[in-house]
Amino acid sequence: MSSRENVPPLSPIDICMLAGKIMLQSGAETYRVEDTMIRIAHSLGLSGSHSYVTPTGIIFQAGGPEAAKLIRIAERTTDLEKVASVNSISRQLVAGEISAEQAADQLRGIEESSHAYSVGLQVAAASISSGCFAIMFGGSIYDFLPALISGGLGYAAVILFHKLINVKFFAEFTTALLIGMVSYLFIYLGLGQELDKIIIGSVMPLVPGLLITNAVRDLMAGHLVSGLSRGAEAMLTAFAIGAGVAAVFTFL
Amino acid sequence: MYIIAQLVTSFIASAGFGIIFNAPKRTLFQCGLGGMMGWIIYLVLDPYYDTVISTVAATFVVGVISQVSARVYRMPVIVFSVAGIIPLVPGGLAYDAMRKFVENDYNTAIQLAAQAFLISGSIAIGLVVSEVLNQLLRKRKPHQG
Numbered sequence: 006m007s008s009r010e011n012v013p014p015l016s017p018i019d020i021c022m023l024a025g026k027i028m029l030q031s032g033a034e035t036y037r038v039e040d041t042m043i044r045i046a047h048s049l050g051l052s053g054s055h056s057y058v059t060p061t062g063i064i065f066q067a068g069g070p071e072a073a074k075l076i077r078i079a080e081r082t083t084d085l086e087k088v089a090s091v092n093s094i095s096r097q098l099v100a101g102e103i104s105a106e107q108a109a110d111q112l113r114g115i116e117e118s119s120h121a122y123s124v125g126l127q128v129a130a131a132s133i134s135s136g137c138f139a140i141m142f143g144g145s146i147y148d149f150l151p152a153l154i155s156g157g158l159g160y161a162a163v164i165l166f167h168k169l170i171n172v173k174f175f176a177e178f179t180t181a182l183l184i185g186m187v188s189y190l191f192i193y194l195g196l197g198q199e200l201d202k203i204i205i206g207s208v209m210p211l212v213p214g215l216l217i218t219n220a221v222r223d224l225m226a227g228h229l230v231s232g233l234s235r236g237a238e239a240m241l242t243a244f245a246i247g248a249g250v251a252a253v254f255t256f257l
Numbered sequence: 258m259y260i261i262a263q264l265v266t267s268f269i270a271s272a273g274f275g276i277i278f279n280a281p282k283r284t285l286f287q288c289g290l291g292g293m294m295g296w297i298i299y300l301v302l303d304p305y306y307d308t309v310i311s312t313v314a315a316t317f318v319v320g321v322i323s324q325v326s327a328r329v330y331r332m333p334v335i336v337f338s339v340a341g342i343i344p345l346v347p348g349g350l351a352y353d354a355m356r357k358f359v360e361n362d363y364n365t366a367i368q369l370a371a372q373a374f375l376i377s378g379s380i381a382i383g384l385v386v387s388e389v390l391n392q393l394l395r396k397r398k399p400h401q402g
Contacts, residue, residue: 032278032339033333033335034335037335083277083278083279083339084278084279085275085279085280085281085284085335085339086279086281087279088335089281089332089333089336092333093332096331120279121279121281121282122276122279126276127277130272130274130276131273131277133269133270133273134269134270134273134274134277136266137266137270137273138266138270138344140263140266141263141266141270141296160277205349205353208348208349209270209343209348209349210274212346212348212349212351213351215339215342215343215346217346217347217348217373217374217377218346218380218381218384220377221377221378221381222381222385225381225382225385239351243351243352243354244355244358246352246355247351247352247353247354247355247356247359248355250352250356251355251359251360252359254360
Protein backbone atom coordinates (compact mmCIF):
# COMPACT_ATOMS: atom_id res chain seq x y z
CA MET A 6 0.00 0.00 0.00
CA SER A 7 1.34 3.42 -0.91
CA SER A 8 1.51 6.07 1.76
CA ARG A 9 -0.85 9.00 1.75
CA GLU A 10 1.94 11.41 0.75
CA ASN A 11 2.22 9.83 -2.69
CA VAL A 12 -1.43 10.35 -3.49
CA PRO A 13 -2.00 13.47 -5.57
CA PRO A 14 -4.19 16.06 -3.81
CA LEU A 15 -7.83 16.17 -4.85
CA SER A 16 -9.21 19.25 -6.50
CA PRO A 17 -12.31 20.79 -4.88
CA ILE A 18 -14.47 19.35 -7.65
CA ASP A 19 -13.10 15.87 -7.05
CA ILE A 20 -13.79 16.18 -3.33
CA CYS A 21 -17.43 16.94 -4.08
CA MET A 22 -17.64 14.07 -6.58
CA LEU A 23 -16.04 11.62 -4.14
CA ALA A 24 -18.41 12.61 -1.34
CA GLY A 25 -21.41 12.27 -3.64
CA LYS A 26 -20.22 8.95 -4.99
CA ILE A 27 -19.74 7.40 -1.54
CA MET A 28 -23.12 8.62 -0.35
CA LEU A 29 -25.00 7.39 -3.42
CA GLN A 30 -23.32 3.99 -3.32
CA SER A 31 -24.21 3.67 0.35
CA GLY A 32 -27.91 4.25 -0.17
CA ALA A 33 -28.42 7.91 0.76
CA GLU A 34 -31.50 9.65 -0.59
CA THR A 35 -31.11 11.49 -3.90
CA TYR A 36 -31.86 14.92 -2.47
CA ARG A 37 -29.37 14.42 0.35
CA VAL A 38 -26.58 13.58 -2.08
CA GLU A 39 -27.32 16.68 -4.16
CA ASP A 40 -27.62 18.85 -1.08
CA THR A 41 -24.37 17.60 0.48
CA MET A 42 -22.41 18.04 -2.76
CA ILE A 43 -23.58 21.62 -3.16
CA ARG A 44 -22.87 22.46 0.48
CA ILE A 45 -19.33 21.06 0.20
CA ALA A 46 -18.82 22.92 -3.08
CA HIS A 47 -19.96 26.15 -1.48
CA SER A 48 -17.61 25.75 1.49
CA LEU A 49 -14.71 25.06 -0.91
CA GLY A 50 -15.38 28.31 -2.71
CA LEU A 51 -17.20 26.97 -5.76
CA SER A 52 -20.30 29.08 -6.19
CA GLY A 53 -23.22 28.45 -8.51
CA SER A 54 -22.57 24.73 -8.73
CA HIS A 55 -25.18 22.27 -9.91
CA SER A 56 -25.44 18.61 -9.21
CA TYR A 57 -27.77 16.17 -10.88
CA VAL A 58 -28.02 12.82 -9.16
CA THR A 59 -29.73 9.66 -10.32
CA PRO A 60 -29.28 6.17 -8.83
CA THR A 61 -26.96 5.23 -11.70
CA GLY A 62 -24.82 8.33 -12.03
CA ILE A 63 -23.86 11.80 -10.84
CA ILE A 64 -23.36 14.84 -13.04
CA PHE A 65 -21.70 17.78 -11.31
CA GLN A 66 -20.92 21.22 -12.63
CA ALA A 67 -18.96 23.47 -10.32
CA GLY A 68 -20.23 26.74 -11.77
CA GLY A 69 -18.40 29.40 -13.77
CA PRO A 70 -16.10 28.24 -16.55
CA GLU A 71 -15.50 24.79 -15.04
CA ALA A 72 -16.27 21.70 -17.08
CA ALA A 73 -18.98 19.34 -15.88
CA LYS A 74 -17.94 15.96 -14.54
CA LEU A 75 -19.71 12.64 -14.57
CA ILE A 76 -19.42 9.51 -12.44
CA ARG A 77 -21.24 6.33 -13.24
CA ILE A 78 -22.47 4.26 -10.29
CA ALA A 79 -22.77 0.57 -11.03
CA GLU A 80 -23.24 -0.90 -7.56
CA ARG A 81 -25.42 0.24 -4.75
CA THR A 82 -25.64 -1.18 -1.25
CA THR A 83 -26.93 0.12 2.05
CA ASP A 84 -24.14 1.26 4.34
CA LEU A 85 -25.45 3.77 6.84
CA GLU A 86 -22.09 4.18 8.57
CA LYS A 87 -20.62 5.70 5.38
CA VAL A 88 -23.61 7.99 4.88
CA ALA A 89 -23.22 9.22 8.46
CA SER A 90 -19.44 9.69 8.10
CA VAL A 91 -19.64 11.69 4.87
CA ASN A 92 -22.40 13.76 6.39
CA SER A 93 -20.27 14.61 9.40
CA ILE A 94 -17.29 15.52 7.18
CA SER A 95 -19.55 17.83 5.21
CA ARG A 96 -20.74 19.46 8.45
CA GLN A 97 -17.19 19.95 9.70
CA LEU A 98 -16.09 21.35 6.35
CA VAL A 99 -18.96 23.82 6.25
CA ALA A 100 -18.23 24.86 9.85
CA GLY A 101 -14.57 25.41 8.93
CA GLU A 102 -13.31 22.85 11.43
CA ILE A 103 -11.26 20.88 8.89
CA SER A 104 -9.34 21.85 5.78
CA ALA A 105 -10.00 20.63 2.25
CA GLU A 106 -6.94 18.33 2.43
CA GLN A 107 -8.13 16.75 5.65
CA ALA A 108 -11.59 16.24 4.19
CA ALA A 109 -10.12 14.61 1.07
CA ASP A 110 -8.00 12.31 3.21
CA GLN A 111 -10.93 11.30 5.37
CA LEU A 112 -13.15 10.71 2.34
CA ARG A 113 -10.54 8.42 0.82
CA GLY A 114 -10.38 6.54 4.10
CA ILE A 115 -14.15 6.09 4.12
CA GLU A 116 -14.16 4.90 0.53
CA GLU A 117 -11.61 2.20 1.31
CA SER A 118 -13.14 1.14 4.61
CA SER A 119 -15.26 -1.97 4.60
CA HIS A 120 -18.38 -3.02 6.42
CA ALA A 121 -17.95 -2.58 10.18
CA TYR A 122 -19.73 -5.81 11.03
CA SER A 123 -18.22 -9.11 9.88
CA VAL A 124 -20.07 -11.28 7.36
CA GLY A 125 -20.73 -13.84 10.09
CA LEU A 126 -22.37 -11.23 12.28
CA GLN A 127 -24.48 -9.97 9.37
CA VAL A 128 -25.68 -13.48 8.60
CA ALA A 129 -26.47 -14.00 12.29
CA ALA A 130 -28.41 -10.72 12.39
CA ALA A 131 -30.31 -11.62 9.22
CA SER A 132 -31.18 -15.07 10.51
CA ILE A 133 -32.40 -13.82 13.90
CA SER A 134 -34.41 -11.09 12.17
CA SER A 135 -35.98 -13.71 9.91
CA GLY A 136 -37.06 -15.75 12.90
CA CYS A 137 -38.54 -12.65 14.54
CA PHE A 138 -40.36 -11.65 11.35
CA ALA A 139 -42.00 -15.07 11.11
CA ILE A 140 -43.50 -14.45 14.55
CA MET A 141 -44.38 -10.81 13.86
CA PHE A 142 -46.33 -11.75 10.76
CA GLY A 143 -48.47 -14.21 12.67
CA GLY A 144 -46.45 -17.41 12.68
CA SER A 145 -46.45 -19.64 15.74
CA ILE A 146 -43.47 -20.17 18.05
CA TYR A 147 -42.72 -23.38 16.12
CA ASP A 148 -42.03 -21.34 13.00
CA PHE A 149 -39.24 -19.39 14.68
CA LEU A 150 -36.47 -21.95 14.31
CA PRO A 151 -37.17 -22.96 10.69
CA ALA A 152 -37.35 -19.27 9.65
CA LEU A 153 -34.16 -18.58 11.59
CA ILE A 154 -32.27 -21.30 9.73
CA SER A 155 -33.63 -20.72 6.24
CA GLY A 156 -33.33 -16.94 6.63
CA GLY A 157 -29.69 -17.25 7.66
CA LEU A 158 -28.95 -19.68 4.85
CA GLY A 159 -30.71 -17.37 2.40
CA TYR A 160 -28.72 -14.31 3.43
CA ALA A 161 -25.43 -16.21 3.34
CA ALA A 162 -26.42 -17.57 -0.08
CA VAL A 163 -27.27 -14.16 -1.53
CA ILE A 164 -23.86 -12.81 -0.47
CA LEU A 165 -22.13 -15.83 -2.01
CA PHE A 166 -24.20 -15.81 -5.22
CA HIS A 167 -23.60 -12.09 -5.70
CA LYS A 168 -19.89 -12.90 -5.84
CA LEU A 169 -20.34 -15.87 -8.17
CA ILE A 170 -23.06 -14.55 -10.47
CA ASN A 171 -22.68 -11.06 -11.79
CA VAL A 172 -26.36 -10.63 -12.59
CA LYS A 173 -28.27 -9.50 -9.51
CA PHE A 174 -31.52 -10.99 -10.78
CA PHE A 175 -30.16 -14.52 -10.99
CA ALA A 176 -28.47 -14.33 -7.59
CA GLU A 177 -31.76 -13.33 -6.01
CA PHE A 178 -33.74 -15.88 -8.00
CA THR A 179 -31.42 -18.71 -6.95
CA THR A 180 -31.50 -17.61 -3.34
CA ALA A 181 -35.30 -17.52 -3.30
CA LEU A 182 -35.29 -20.98 -4.84
CA LEU A 183 -33.04 -22.19 -2.03
CA ILE A 184 -35.18 -20.57 0.66
CA GLY A 185 -38.32 -22.11 -0.81
CA MET A 186 -36.78 -25.57 -0.86
CA VAL A 187 -35.34 -25.36 2.66
CA SER A 188 -38.63 -24.05 4.08
CA TYR A 189 -40.59 -26.76 2.31
CA LEU A 190 -38.18 -29.33 3.69
CA PHE A 191 -38.81 -28.10 7.24
CA ILE A 192 -42.58 -28.41 6.81
CA TYR A 193 -42.12 -31.82 5.20
CA LEU A 194 -40.06 -32.96 8.20
CA GLY A 195 -42.73 -31.68 10.57
CA LEU A 196 -40.69 -28.77 11.95
CA GLY A 197 -42.75 -25.62 11.75
CA GLN A 198 -46.44 -25.12 11.04
CA GLU A 199 -47.05 -22.43 8.44
CA LEU A 200 -45.02 -22.56 5.26
CA ASP A 201 -46.07 -19.06 4.16
CA LYS A 202 -44.93 -17.39 7.39
CA ILE A 203 -41.60 -19.20 7.33
CA ILE A 204 -40.95 -18.15 3.74
CA ILE A 205 -42.01 -14.53 4.25
CA GLY A 206 -39.84 -14.30 7.37
CA SER A 207 -36.86 -15.79 5.54
CA VAL A 208 -37.11 -13.55 2.48
CA MET A 209 -37.52 -10.32 4.50
CA PRO A 210 -33.74 -9.59 4.50
CA LEU A 211 -33.88 -9.77 0.69
CA VAL A 212 -37.12 -8.01 -0.21
CA PRO A 213 -36.80 -4.49 -1.57
CA GLY A 214 -39.15 -2.84 0.89
CA LEU A 215 -36.68 -0.03 1.48
CA LEU A 216 -36.18 0.50 -2.25
CA ILE A 217 -39.93 0.76 -2.83
CA THR A 218 -40.30 3.31 -0.07
CA ASN A 219 -37.30 5.32 -1.23
CA ALA A 220 -38.71 5.26 -4.75
CA VAL A 221 -42.01 6.74 -3.65
CA ARG A 222 -40.16 9.34 -1.58
CA ASP A 223 -38.01 10.32 -4.53
CA LEU A 224 -41.11 10.65 -6.70
CA MET A 225 -42.76 12.90 -4.10
CA ALA A 226 -39.66 15.07 -3.88
CA GLY A 227 -39.79 15.63 -7.64
CA HIS A 228 -36.86 13.36 -8.49
CA LEU A 229 -38.85 11.59 -11.15
CA VAL A 230 -35.99 9.80 -12.89
CA SER A 231 -34.58 8.53 -9.60
CA GLY A 232 -37.98 7.44 -8.37
CA LEU A 233 -38.78 5.48 -11.50
CA SER A 234 -35.41 3.77 -11.72
CA ARG A 235 -35.41 2.82 -8.04
CA GLY A 236 -38.97 1.55 -8.52
CA ALA A 237 -37.87 -0.54 -11.50
CA GLU A 238 -35.01 -2.01 -9.47
CA ALA A 239 -37.41 -2.86 -6.65
CA MET A 240 -39.87 -4.50 -9.06
CA LEU A 241 -37.13 -6.60 -10.56
CA THR A 242 -35.97 -7.81 -7.14
CA ALA A 243 -39.50 -8.58 -5.98
CA PHE A 244 -40.06 -10.46 -9.23
CA ALA A 245 -36.87 -12.49 -8.79
CA ILE A 246 -37.83 -13.48 -5.24
CA GLY A 247 -41.45 -14.23 -6.08
CA ALA A 248 -40.46 -16.27 -9.12
CA GLY A 249 -37.82 -18.21 -7.17
CA VAL A 250 -40.24 -19.24 -4.46
CA ALA A 251 -43.03 -19.94 -6.93
CA ALA A 252 -40.74 -22.21 -8.92
CA VAL A 253 -40.43 -24.43 -5.85
CA PHE A 254 -44.21 -24.66 -5.57
CA THR A 255 -44.51 -25.51 -9.24
CA PHE A 256 -42.19 -28.49 -9.04
CA LEU A 257 -43.48 -29.93 -5.76
CA MET B 258 -48.03 -12.36 26.23
CA TYR B 259 -48.77 -11.76 22.56
CA ILE B 260 -47.89 -8.09 22.86
CA ILE B 261 -44.65 -8.85 24.73
CA ALA B 262 -43.62 -11.31 22.02
CA GLN B 263 -44.36 -8.69 19.36
CA LEU B 264 -42.42 -6.01 21.26
CA VAL B 265 -39.37 -8.21 21.65
CA THR B 266 -39.35 -9.61 18.11
CA SER B 267 -39.88 -6.22 16.45
CA PHE B 268 -37.07 -4.70 18.51
CA ILE B 269 -34.66 -7.50 17.61
CA ALA B 270 -35.69 -7.56 13.95
CA SER B 271 -35.17 -3.80 13.54
CA ALA B 272 -31.85 -3.80 15.35
CA GLY B 273 -30.81 -6.79 13.21
CA PHE B 274 -31.54 -4.78 10.10
CA GLY B 275 -29.43 -2.02 11.59
CA ILE B 276 -26.52 -4.47 11.54
CA ILE B 277 -27.28 -5.60 7.96
CA PHE B 278 -27.38 -1.95 6.84
CA ASN B 279 -24.17 -1.22 8.76
CA ALA B 280 -25.64 1.41 11.03
CA PRO B 281 -23.07 2.85 13.46
CA LYS B 282 -22.87 0.79 16.67
CA ARG B 283 -24.14 3.44 19.03
CA THR B 284 -27.32 3.87 16.97
CA LEU B 285 -28.43 0.22 16.98
CA PHE B 286 -30.50 0.63 20.14
CA GLN B 287 -32.38 3.63 18.70
CA CYS B 288 -32.95 1.70 15.48
CA GLY B 289 -34.53 -1.15 17.42
CA LEU B 290 -36.57 1.24 19.55
CA GLY B 291 -37.95 3.08 16.52
CA GLY B 292 -38.91 -0.18 14.84
CA MET B 293 -40.59 -1.43 18.00
CA MET B 294 -42.63 1.75 18.56
CA GLY B 295 -43.75 1.88 14.94
CA TRP B 296 -44.75 -1.78 14.87
CA ILE B 297 -46.72 -1.58 18.13
CA ILE B 298 -48.63 1.49 17.00
CA TYR B 299 -49.39 -0.27 13.74
CA LEU B 300 -50.62 -3.38 15.58
CA VAL B 301 -52.82 -1.36 17.93
CA LEU B 302 -54.40 0.77 15.19
CA ASP B 303 -54.72 -1.84 12.45
CA PRO B 304 -57.85 -3.67 13.79
CA TYR B 305 -59.77 -0.37 14.01
CA TYR B 306 -58.58 1.71 11.10
CA ASP B 307 -57.59 1.21 7.48
CA THR B 308 -54.12 -0.25 6.90
CA VAL B 309 -53.03 2.92 5.12
CA ILE B 310 -54.02 5.12 8.07
CA SER B 311 -52.31 2.86 10.62
CA THR B 312 -49.18 2.81 8.49
CA VAL B 313 -49.09 6.59 8.18
CA ALA B 314 -49.51 6.97 11.94
CA ALA B 315 -46.85 4.36 12.72
CA THR B 316 -44.38 5.82 10.24
CA PHE B 317 -45.02 9.31 11.57
CA VAL B 318 -43.95 8.12 15.02
CA VAL B 319 -40.88 6.40 13.56
CA GLY B 320 -40.12 9.65 11.71
CA VAL B 321 -40.37 11.76 14.88
CA ILE B 322 -38.13 9.36 16.82
CA SER B 323 -35.64 9.43 13.96
CA GLN B 324 -35.68 13.23 13.72
CA VAL B 325 -35.03 13.57 17.45
CA SER B 326 -32.27 10.92 17.44
CA ALA B 327 -30.70 12.51 14.36
CA ARG B 328 -30.59 15.86 16.16
CA VAL B 329 -29.13 14.36 19.34
CA TYR B 330 -26.47 12.27 17.59
CA ARG B 331 -25.83 14.71 14.72
CA MET B 332 -26.34 12.08 12.04
CA PRO B 333 -28.57 11.93 8.97
CA VAL B 334 -32.19 10.99 9.65
CA ILE B 335 -31.98 8.04 7.26
CA VAL B 336 -29.65 6.18 9.66
CA PHE B 337 -32.51 5.88 12.14
CA SER B 338 -35.56 5.82 9.90
CA VAL B 339 -34.45 2.98 7.61
CA ALA B 340 -34.35 0.33 10.33
CA GLY B 341 -37.45 1.78 11.98
CA ILE B 342 -39.69 1.40 8.96
CA ILE B 343 -38.50 -2.13 8.13
CA PRO B 344 -41.31 -3.91 10.01
CA LEU B 345 -43.84 -1.73 8.18
CA VAL B 346 -42.55 -1.99 4.62
CA PRO B 347 -44.73 -4.11 2.37
CA GLY B 348 -41.94 -6.50 1.44
CA GLY B 349 -44.08 -9.49 2.25
CA LEU B 350 -46.93 -8.05 0.17
CA ALA B 351 -44.66 -7.29 -2.77
CA TYR B 352 -43.39 -10.85 -2.62
CA ASP B 353 -46.94 -12.22 -2.34
CA ALA B 354 -48.05 -10.15 -5.33
CA MET B 355 -45.18 -11.40 -7.45
CA ARG B 356 -45.88 -14.96 -6.40
CA LYS B 357 -49.48 -14.63 -7.55
CA PHE B 358 -48.30 -13.16 -10.85
CA VAL B 359 -46.02 -16.11 -11.38
CA GLU B 360 -48.86 -18.47 -10.49
CA ASN B 361 -51.08 -16.80 -13.15
CA ASP B 362 -53.53 -15.50 -10.53
CA TYR B 363 -53.57 -12.00 -12.00
CA ASN B 364 -56.61 -10.62 -10.18
CA THR B 365 -55.20 -11.28 -6.73
CA ALA B 366 -51.76 -10.23 -7.92
CA ILE B 367 -52.93 -6.80 -9.09
CA GLN B 368 -54.84 -6.29 -5.85
CA LEU B 369 -51.80 -7.15 -3.75
CA ALA B 370 -49.49 -5.04 -5.89
CA ALA B 371 -51.81 -2.03 -5.61
CA GLN B 372 -51.94 -2.53 -1.86
CA ALA B 373 -48.16 -2.75 -1.63
CA PHE B 374 -47.85 0.46 -3.63
CA LEU B 375 -50.38 2.27 -1.43
CA ILE B 376 -48.63 1.15 1.74
CA SER B 377 -45.22 2.26 0.51
CA GLY B 378 -46.85 5.56 -0.41
CA SER B 379 -48.22 5.91 3.10
CA ILE B 380 -44.81 5.14 4.59
CA ALA B 381 -43.37 7.92 2.47
CA ILE B 382 -46.18 10.25 3.57
CA GLY B 383 -45.58 9.48 7.25
CA LEU B 384 -41.86 10.20 6.88
CA VAL B 385 -42.42 13.37 4.87
CA VAL B 386 -45.01 14.70 7.34
CA SER B 387 -42.64 14.21 10.28
CA GLU B 388 -39.91 15.94 8.29
CA VAL B 389 -42.16 18.89 7.45
CA LEU B 390 -43.12 19.18 11.11
CA ASN B 391 -39.44 19.19 12.05
CA GLN B 392 -38.69 21.92 9.50
CA LEU B 393 -41.59 24.05 10.72
CA LEU B 394 -40.39 23.77 14.31
CA ARG B 395 -36.83 24.54 13.29
CA LYS B 396 -37.80 27.67 11.34
CA ARG B 397 -38.79 29.39 14.57
CA LYS B 398 -35.16 29.49 15.60
CA PRO B 399 -33.16 32.29 13.99
CA HIS B 400 -30.17 30.07 13.24
CA GLN B 401 -30.54 26.83 11.34
CA GLY B 402 -28.00 24.07 11.00
